[in-house]
Every structure is written in structure tokens, then in C-alpha cells.
Amino acid sequence: MSLSLNQWTTRHWTLPEAVDGCVRHGLEAIGLWREKVAETGLAQSVKLVRSAGLRVSSLCRGGFLTAGGLPGEDGRTAFAQALEENRRAIDEAAELEAACLVLVVGGLPGVKPGEPLPAAFSRDLAGARERVAEALAELAPYAGERGVKLALEPLHPIYCPDRAVISTLGQALELSLPYPVEQVGVVVDTFHVWWDPRLFEDIARAGSRIAGYQVCDYLHPLPEDVLLGRGMMGDGVIGFRPITAAVQAAGYTGDVEVEIFNADVWAADPDEVVATMKARYEEVVLA
Amino acid sequence: MSLSLNQWTTRHWTLPEAVDGCVRHGLEAIGLWREKVAETGLAQSVKLVRSAGLRVSSLCRGGFLTAGGLPGEDGRTAFAQALEENRRAIDEAAELEAACLVLVVGGLPGVKPGEPLPAAFSRDLAGARERVAEALAELAPYAGERGVKLALEPLHPIYCPDRAVISTLGQALELSLPYPVEQVGVVVDTFHVWWDPRLFEDIARAGSRIAGYQVCDYLHPLPEDVLLGRGMMGDGVIGFRPITAAVQAAGYTGDVEVEIFNADVWAADPDEVVATMKARYEEVVLA
Structure with missing residues (x-):
């Protein structure tokens, strides 16, 4: 396992600056965000990470697949739009040769991230979960044809709405099982x-599904x-340590991304943040 | 199933006022808090709920059993104190003939509810969970001898620390299984x-363990x-509705307590709160 900088940890760096930062600090991998890739341009982003010799440990993120749970035409349109957007994300992940495309699957239909509850939304949580399974059935083969692995990320229950x-x-893990390991895996994010x-038990069960x-x-x-509660x-x-040990015991040999959303971290000098991240990785993360 | 007022929903009412409120609104049961019982006095509280003909659907709360996970003498003292406090809570539940004593088991050893992280605390979550099992082995027989059912309450993961x-x-449920159903059950709290x-799946599996x-x-x-995110x-x-239906299908025939911690609800006229609670129970809770 090797340390990777998820670029949102140093969010005030552009993609070229983050690539330079990784090289300067001796990191071998970087986790990219689609917004940052778009800002620099896909072709230029590909060129930069390749010439720097960096692995792309993940592309963040696809997902938001649940709006199809809204009734009628609204639901059908939202579902089609979400699939289209995710196909674009898969194409980008293929170009970048990212180890996986992280999927944040979306909350209750009609509820927008970080916004108050709207007048119309669905409380049908079981139905929303079925929409995710349906979307996956559409997207997994598309990803497989392009050599991209979809990585389902469970989020803390506080983000369920x-x-x-x-x-x-x-x-x-249950959602991933119908598909080949190369097509659908899972993300273990300690937060x-x-x-x-x-x-x-579930890390052990996941084994090679850990993407x-x-x-x-x-x-x-x-x-x-x-x-912003990530520290x-x-x-x-x-x-x-016990979590890292379990992930290793499950056979995971990929990169370990540090992804921090935190106002204080973002306000600090990015070079100091990367230096601290490297030190803390040795001190508290490695098993 | 029958509606019960957990008295923290109308927290500005004293115990006598809450008992009167239940009678006035035609409720058959009340969930009591130890702080409120202490304020009125245990004997007087017993007298009031009996003469009003109310069932005590629960006594809140025992628990906070994990501090024993602190190292050395601090841990041993904290564990002994927690057991002693819980024995007192069991005695009170017996006097009140409460249907159960709710246990909120406590967070990481050394972390106090609602306070920032202290300088010294334990990150050993697995160990803290073992301390709960140990405490239960001490308390369950004591409760059993007094005819009190301990009710383990899982809390939203946001409260895990x-x-x-x-x-x-x-x-x-797993923690309850070693004990007779009459001694240890579980609480299903929708929040x-x-x-x-x-x-x-777990509600069905819990069956008669639902206390x-x-x-x-x-x-x-x-x-x-x-x-205060409870609404x-x-x-x-x-x-x-699906949750209520599942709890019913599991065989639960006890009272349904409404327990709301919410600044706006507490600021409102308690009689209006109880009236709204009754209406909403019919409209959105009943299966």
C-alpha cells in the first residue's frame, strides 16, 4: 500500500499544482476530482499525470442515481440524465486510467446535497435503494467495456437524506456482487x-472487492x-490501525488516499498539509 | 399498540403536570425520566402515575457503562460507579413498574456526552463494546430479580463517539441474546x-426482544x-408506516412513545404539542 493525495485535501491547488505537489513530496499517486480535471481540461490532465509518472488512485465522483425515484416524467428524466452524466464520468476515468470511479449514489429522491428539504421529495428509502441497483445494471457493463471499475462508497448514515x-x-458489497470484480467494487473510507x-466482518467478506x-x-x-467534519x-x-490491518488482510494492495474536507486544512499552506499527512500516515494509520 | 408521551417531549412540564397532561389528552401511558422523577420524589411519582391509571412505558435512562475502558484505577472506579448508578436506576424502574429501563450505553471511554474531546480518552471502540457486554452480565441478573427489563437502545452512529x-x-440484539427475554430487550427508535x-430484517429477528x-x-x-435534531x-x-408495520408484525403490542428533543417543540405550548403529536401519530405513524 502506498500513500495518495486526494486532491480535495489541497483544494486550493489546481490540478497542475497538485501534480507538482505530489512529485515534490515523493508521492506516487493522486486522487482526482472531475471539477478539477474539467478546469485543466481532460487531455491536459491526462498528459500531466502521465508525464509526472503518477497513478490515478481514483476519480471522484459519479453517482447521484436516486432522483429516478421521483414520480412520473420528472423521475424518468432525472434517471436518464443521471445515467448520461455517469457515462461521461466513466469515459473520463477511462482516459485518466483511474484505478476506479467513486460513486456517491445520492440520497432520498428530490433532496439536494447540503440543502434544506424541498417541498416535494420522496421518503421511500427502500425504493431509492432499488433505483441505485437499477442504475448499476445500466452502468456496470458500460464501465466494463471501457476497463473502468465502479467503486460504490457507503457514506456515514448522517448523509443518508x-x-x-x-x-x-x-x-x-451486496450491491456489487452481481457484477465481475473488475466492474464493481467498494470503497472503505474510515470516516x-x-x-x-x-x-x-464486512472488510474480510469484501476481499478483492475493495477498490x-x-x-x-x-x-x-x-x-x-x-x-466538513473530516479531520x-x-x-x-x-x-x-485495526482498520488498516483488516484492509491489508483482505488482500488490498492499492493506494491509500487521504481525503479531507475541512475548513482549517483548506486554509493552511498545502505543502504543510501534505507534509503533515505523510507524517500522520506513518504515525497513526499504518498497521 | 397505544400512544405514550415520553415526558422529555414536554420537558418544561414537571412530572405532575405531565401526568395531568396525559390524562387530559386521553393517553394511557407515559415515559418517565429519572431527573423528573427525582425532582418530584420517587414515592410521590409512583403515587401520581398509579392514581392517574397510567402505564409507565419506560424509564429513561440507565447506561453510560463504557468508562471502564479507561486504563488502570480510573477505569475500575468508573466501572464500579456506573454499575452502582445503574442498580439505583433498576430499583427506581421496579418501584415505578416501568415496562423497561432504557439503557444508553455510553461512548468512547473518557468522552463525555455533548462535550469536546478531552485530552485523554480511548479510541478502542471494540474494547468499549466489550465493556458494555461485561456490564450487562452484572446488571441483567440484578434487573431480573426485581422484575425489570433492561432495554438496549442503539443510537444513530453520529452519537457513537x-x-x-x-x-x-x-x-x-446480539448483546441481548445471552439473557432471558424478560431481562434484556432492545428499543426501536425511528430517529x-x-x-x-x-x-x-433485524426487527423481524428481534421479535419478542422488542421492549x-x-x-x-x-x-x-x-x-x-x-x-436536538429530533422532530x-x-x-x-x-x-x-413500513417501520411501524414491521414492529407490529414482529409481535410488539406495547406502547409507542413519542420522544422529541427539539428547541422549537420545547418552546411551544405543551398542550398543543401533545395535540399535534396525537394527530401526527394517526396521520403518519400508524401502519
């Missing part, structure tokens, strides 16, 4: 899964904007 | 479990103090 109706690793009483291991700490108490490893409540 | 290392119904992909069914909605976004049924994201 608006970001991901996949809430546990076990649930992500999202640290609390799960079935975590170690990515992302680390950051879980801050307590969470800030008012709960999206530098060691600053929160997670005991990382 | 500071309030409850029991995060799912399945996990609570805490609505997101769980295994919820319906209490508590309802309130899950607000989105949560307020800054996440403890009146219909004001949040939960689809109640």
Missing part, C-alpha cells in the same frame, strides 16, 4: 465506516456543516 | 435506526447541536 442511501460497507459493528481505501479522521463534535488522521476519534 | 457505542439494532439497510418502540422524525439538515413526526425524512 441527501448524499448516499448506501450507508454500510455490507450494503455496498464513513469506523462506527460500524460489522466493519471487520479503494480512503483515510481521514472523524472529528467530534462535528462542525455545523457536517460535510487529519489523529485529530479525531478513529483508531486506524 | 460520546453517547452510545451500540449503533445498530442488530448489534443491540436512530431509519437509515439502517438491515432494519427490517419499546419510540417514534420521532429525523430532521434534515440537523441543527448544530445534533441532540415531530412528518417534519423530517422518515417514512414511518
Whole structure:
């Protein structure tokens, strides 16, 4: 396993700056975001990461597949649009030769990420979960034909209303099982899964389905904007070593991405953030 | 199933006022809090609920059993103190003839509810969960001798750091299995479990272990103090009917408590709150 910088950790760096930063700090891999790739341009992004000799440990992110749960024409249109957007993301992941395309599957139909509840939305959680399975049946073959692995990311249950109706690793794993390992895997992100009483059993069960291991700490108490509750490893409540050991024991040999959404981290000098990240990775993450 | 007022929903009412309120609104049961019982006095509280003809659907709450996970003498002292406090709670539940004593088991050792992380605490989540099992082995027979049922309450994973290392119904159920159904059961609280992909399977599996069914909605976004994210049924994201139907199908015939921690609800006229609660129970909770 080798350390990778998810570029949202240093979000004020452009893609070229993040690539330079990885090289300067001796990292072998980078996790990219579609927004940043679009800003630099796909072809130029591909050129930069290749000439720097970096692996692309993941592309973030596809998903938001649940709006099809809205009634009638609205639902059908939203479902078709979501599939189209995800096909574009798959194409980009193929160009970038990303190890996987991370899927954040979306929350309750009609609820937008980070926004208050709208007047019309669906409380049919079971139905929303079925929409994800349906979308996966459309997207997995498309990804497979392009050599892209879809990586289902379970999100902490606090994000169930608006970001991901996949809430546990076990649930992500069940959704992946109908497809070849090369087409659909799962992401283990410590922030999202640290609390799960079935975590170690499900990591072992996931085995070669583990498409990515992302680390950051879980801050307590969470800030008012709960999206920004991700902290530098060691600053929160997670005991990382047993989780890392379990992921290794399951056979995972890929990169370990550090993905931190945090106002203080973003305000700091990105070079210092990367230096701290490397030190904390050795001190608290490695088993 | 019959509607019960958990008295924290009308927290500005004293116990005598809450008992009067239940009678005035035609409710047959009340869920009591130890703080409120202490304020009125145990003997007087017993007298009031009996003469009003109310069932006590639960006593809230025992628990906070994990501090024993602190190292050395601190841990041993904390564990002994927690057991002693819980024995007192069991005695009170026996006097009140409460249907169960709700246990909120506590978070990571050394982390206090609602407070920032202290300098010294334990990140050993697995160990904290073992401490709960150990405490239960001490308390279950004591409760059994007094005819009290302990009710393990899984809390939403957002409370795992500071309030409850029991995060799912399945996990609570596993912990209850070594004991007779009369001694240890589980609580299904919609706020805490609505997101769980295994919820319906675990409710069915729980069967007669279900010692209490508590309802309130899950607000989105949560307020800054996440403890106050509990809303009146219909004001949040939960689809109640399938959960109520599952609890009924599992054989539960006890009372349905409405327990809401919410600044706006507390600021409102308690009589209006109870009236709204009755209406919403019919409209959105009943299967």
C-alpha cells in the first residue's frame, strides 16, 4: 500500500499544482476530482499525470442515481440524465486510467446535497435503494467495456437524506456482487465506516472487492456543516490501525488516499498539509 | 399498540403536570425520566402515575457503562460507579413498574456526552463494546430479580463517539441474546435506526426482544447541536408506516412513545404539542 493525495485535501491547488505537489513530496499517486480535471481540461490532465509518472488512485465522483425515484416524467428524466452524466464520468476515468470511479449514489429522491428539504421529495428509502441497483445494471457493463471499475462508497448514515442511501460497507458489497470484480467494487473510507459493528466482518467478506481505501479522521463534535467534519488522521476519534490491518488482510494492495474536507486544512499552506499527512500516515494509520 | 408521551417531549412540564397532561389528552401511558422523577420524589411519582391509571412505558435512562475502558484505577472506579448508578436506576424502574429501563450505553471511554474531546480518552471502540457486554452480565441478573427489563437502545452512529457505542439494532440484539427475554430487550427508535439497510430484517429477528418502540422524525439538515435534531413526526425524512408495520408484525403490542428533543417543540405550548403529536401519530405513524 502506498500513500495518495486526494486532491480535495489541497483544494486550493489546481490540478497542475497538485501534480507538482505530489512529485515534490515523493508521492506516487493522486486522487482526482472531475471539477478539477474539467478546469485543466481532460487531455491536459491526462498528459500531466502521465508525464509526472503518477497513478490515478481514483476519480471522484459519479453517482447521484436516486432522483429516478421521483414520480412520473420528472423521475424518468432525472434517471436518464443521471445515467448520461455517469457515462461521461466513466469515459473520463477511462482516459485518466483511474484505478476506479467513486460513486456517491445520492440520497432520498428530490433532496439536494447540503440543502434544506424541498417541498416535494420522496421518503421511500427502500425504493431509492432499488433505483441505485437499477442504475448499476445500466452502468456496470458500460464501465466494463471501457476497463473502468465502479467503486460504490457507503457514506456515514448522517448523509443518508441527501448524499448516499448506501450507508454500510455490507450494503455496498451486496450491491456489487452481481457484477465481475473488475466492474464493481467498494470503497472503505474510515470516516464513513469506523462506527460500524460489522466493519471487520464486512472488510474480510469484501476481499478483492475493495477498490479503494480512503483515510481521514472523524472529528467530534462535528462542525455545523457536517460535510466538513473530516479531520487529519489523529485529530479525531478513529483508531486506524485495526482498520488498516483488516484492509491489508483482505488482500488490498492499492493506494491509500487521504481525503479531507475541512475548513482549517483548506486554509493552511498545502505543502504543510501534505507534509503533515505523510507524517500522520506513518504515525497513526499504518498497521 | 397505544400512544405514550415520553415526558422529555414536554420537558418544561414537571412530572405532575405531565401526568395531568396525559390524562387530559386521553393517553394511557407515559415515559418517565429519572431527573423528573427525582425532582418530584420517587414515592410521590409512583403515587401520581398509579392514581392517574397510567402505564409507565419506560424509564429513561440507565447506561453510560463504557468508562471502564479507561486504563488502570480510573477505569475500575468508573466501572464500579456506573454499575452502582445503574442498580439505583433498576430499583427506581421496579418501584415505578416501568415496562423497561432504557439503557444508553455510553461512548468512547473518557468522552463525555455533548462535550469536546478531552485530552485523554480511548479510541478502542471494540474494547468499549466489550465493556458494555461485561456490564450487562452484572446488571441483567440484578434487573431480573426485581422484575425489570433492561432495554438496549442503539443510537444513530453520529452519537457513537460520546453517547452510545451500540449503533445498530442488530448489534443491540446480539448483546441481548445471552439473557432471558424478560431481562434484556432492545428499543426501536425511528430517529436512530431509519437509515439502517438491515432494519427490517433485524426487527423481524428481534421479535419478542422488542421492549419499546419510540417514534420521532429525523430532521434534515440537523441543527448544530445534533441532540436536538429530533422532530415531530412528518417534519423530517422518515417514512414511518413500513417501520411501524414491521414492529407490529414482529409481535410488539406495547406502547409507542413519542420522544422529541427539539428547541422549537420545547418552546411551544405543551398542550398543543401533545395535540399535534396525537394527530401526527394517526396521520403518519400508524401502519
